[in-house]
Amino acid sequence: MTGELAFIQxxxxxxxxxxxxxxxxxxxVLEIGAETLVLTQDSMVEGxxxxxxxxxxxxxxxxxxxxxxDLAAKGAVPLGVLYTxxxxxxxxxxxxxxxxVLAAYDTPLLGGDTVGRGQAIPPPARSFSxxxxxxxxxxxxPSRSGAxxxxxxxxxxxxxxxxxxxxxxxRGLAEAGTAFRRPLPLLSQGRALAPLVSAMMDVxxxxxxxxxRMASASQVTIAIAAxxxxxxxPEDRRGDALRWGDDYQLLFTGPKTVLWPIEAHHIGTxxxxxxxxxxxxxxxxxxxxxxxYRHSG
Amino acid sequence: MTGELAFIQxxxxxxxxxxxxxxxxxxxVLEIGAETLVLTQDSMVEGxxxxxxxxxxxxxxxxxxxxxxDLAAKGAVPLGVLYTxxxxxxxxxxxxxxxxVLAAYDTPLLGGDTVGRGQAIPPPARSFSxxxxxxxxxxxxPSRSGAxxxxxxxxxxxxxxxxxxxxxxxRGLAEAGTAFRRPLPLLSQGRALAPLVSAMMDVxxxxxxxxxRMASASQVTIAIAAxxxxxxxPEDRRGDALRWGDDYQLLFTGPKTVLWPIEAHHIGTxxxxxxxxxxxxxxxxxxxxxxxYRHSG
Numbered sequence: 001m002t003g004e005l006a007f008i009q010x011x012x013x014x015x016x017x018x019x020x021x022x023x024x025x026x027x028x029v030l031e032i033g034a035e036t037l038v039l040t041q042d043s044m045v046e047g048x049x050x051x052x053x054x055x056x057x058x059x060x061x062x063x064x065x066x067x068x069x070d071l072a073a074k075g076a077v078p079l080g081v082l083y084t085x086x087x088x089x090x091x092x093x094x095x096x097x098x099x100x101v102l103a104a105y106d107t108p109l110l111g112g113d114t115v116g117r118g119q120a121i122p123p124p125a126r127s128f129s130x131x132x133x134x135x136x137x138x139x140x141x142p143s144r145s146g147a148x149x150x151x152x153x154x155x156x157x158x159x160x161x162x163x164x165x166x167x168x169x170x171r172g173l174a175e176a177g178t179a180f181r182r183p184l185p186l187l188s189q190g191r192a193l194a195p196l197v198s199a200m201m202d203v204x205x206x207x208x209x210x211x212x213r214m215a216s217a218s219q220v221t222i223a224i225a226a227x228x229x230x231x232x233x234p235e236d237r238r239g240d241a242l243r244w245g246d247d248y249q250l251l252f253t254g255p256k257t258v259l260w261p262i263e264a265h266h267i268g269t270x271x272x273x274x275x276x277x278x279x280x281x282x283x284x285x286x287x288x289x290x291x292x293y294r295h296s297g
Numbered sequence: 298m299t300g301e302l303a304f305i306q307x308x309x310x311x312x313x314x315x316x317x318x319x320x321x322x323x324x325x326v327l328e329i330g331a332e333t334l335v336l337t338q339d340s341m342v343e344g345x346x347x348x349x350x351x352x353x354x355x356x357x358x359x360x361x362x363x364x365x366x367d368l369a370a371k372g373a374v375p376l377g378v379l380y381t382x383x384x385x386x387x388x389x390x391x392x393x394x395x396x397x398v399l400a401a402y403d404t405p406l407l408g409g410d411t412v413g414r415g416q417a418i419p420p421p422a423r424s425f426s427x428x429x430x431x432x433x434x435x436x437x438x439p440s441r442s443g444a445x446x447x448x449x450x451x452x453x454x455x456x457x458x459x460x461x462x463x464x465x466x467x468r469g470l471a472e473a474g475t476a477f478r479r480p481l482p483l484l485s486q487g488r489a490l491a492p493l494v495s496a497m498m499d500v501x502x503x504x505x506x507x508x509x510r511m512a513s514a515s516q517v518t519i520a521i522a523a524x525x526x527x528x529x530x531p532e533d534r535r536g537d538a539l540r541w542g543d544d545y546q547l548l549f550t551g552p553k554t555v556l557w558p559i560e561a562h563h564i565g566t567x568x569x570x571x572x573x574x575x576x577x578x579x580x581x582x583x584x585x586x587x588x589x590y591r592h593s594g
Binding site: 003004007008010011014015016017019020021023027028030032033034035037039040041042043045046047048049079080082083084085086087091092095098099102108109110111112113114115116117118119120124125126127129131133135 | 304308311316338380383396
């Protein structure tokens, strides 16, 4: 992690354009003429983000869905994607998954690149990178950094479904693994919420980790009440569900009195900045609690 | 190659949006409101596009330059880049090169992703993917497909400098390798040419290969006179210089009578479509002539 943090710090020093949002948000927000573009890029690496042997159609689905989820967190409408494909096994399945997910979200493939893996034996692990471009449906575009003391903290639905799906997959139950294999970006929910929230992000790396990131970006403390978080897992897995990623729910803050136009669960409160970014049931978490899953760790 | 061609065909079947230009151009061209965006994504893979042990600052430079060259071919002004970094050795050098090239072309870093290589042994080949976003300075945006019989074929400068640079590098002469290590995207030339050309592209994979691609996209035959092509290599390497990539000159077509506003060398003529896309000194090339360098082969 240390190397990565140092590296990201050095990138942040480069990313001084306001559209970059300090590399501290789900996406870049670029004004051009009268339009506001939302731009994001996410990757999947074999052995890091997916396992060798997974159906490549699911890998394609998840790559697109993860990027569209970043657009959802900005209340943006997808305009298209560009993606880089590293050739390998089961490319036909990859294209099949790509076709399905782009059709499901009415998102055009605009371009990209196709690359080989070179001649090394054994061949190196594969990686795929995708850029999604969207148009903001509402400005100002929500950020992670707008949470205000006194706001409520909300989530669009349960966490833990991807965890349970992953574990079902490990037991060979592909059908039960849908939540992990084929996450659903909440685009319409994001658009409905964008005019109303003070801060918003998608939960990709674990609720507690992502909430702590929102708190840090907003310079507040976020207090979450664990029993109030909806989970799609057995009660004895609640702690894991709060730390598992890949559910792509939207986490957002706003006045406690708002009648939200979509499913919204009140799970906490924004407090003035305290000693820690995050409180769970009123207490800070141990320093060695990972809070979530850092993909690049 | 066969697998790659089949794969690209299946992608083309997906890319039906007009902005994708059939995945047959240097970049996507997307209209949004009153603006026209130009979007491109190119990658570099260790062992394919660069060699292990190369200075990572040069890898960063070339990754950005290759993408900006695609914008140059569209006459676009860069708005920014997003890029995905796979962590590894000499990341500090990578950032240093990134800083230099972005400053040289006044292009902001807008976002991206940082990924790890996981625990696999051997680790995955490092790969870096970059998306460049530009704004078209002139519409209609030049394409590869507009060459008209009767047009002249022109190039902005010599080919072969990258080849000679690569060979100097192999002999340990880093300074002499600049043309290979740090290519210069011809952004201002592209903007000056865009209103005047019938077709334009950058020469990234070899003059003959790229000219044949332009001919195919335009449904014409392009006849090139080898002695008229400026080369930055010894005369006995002319054939190689015409097939080597990485020079990032702009190849374009237009009326033979135009007084071009920038350096332009008349190297051939556009003919009605004949039996082959390309003629060199009046003759078709053997079927086994690679014409250029296919990076993903």
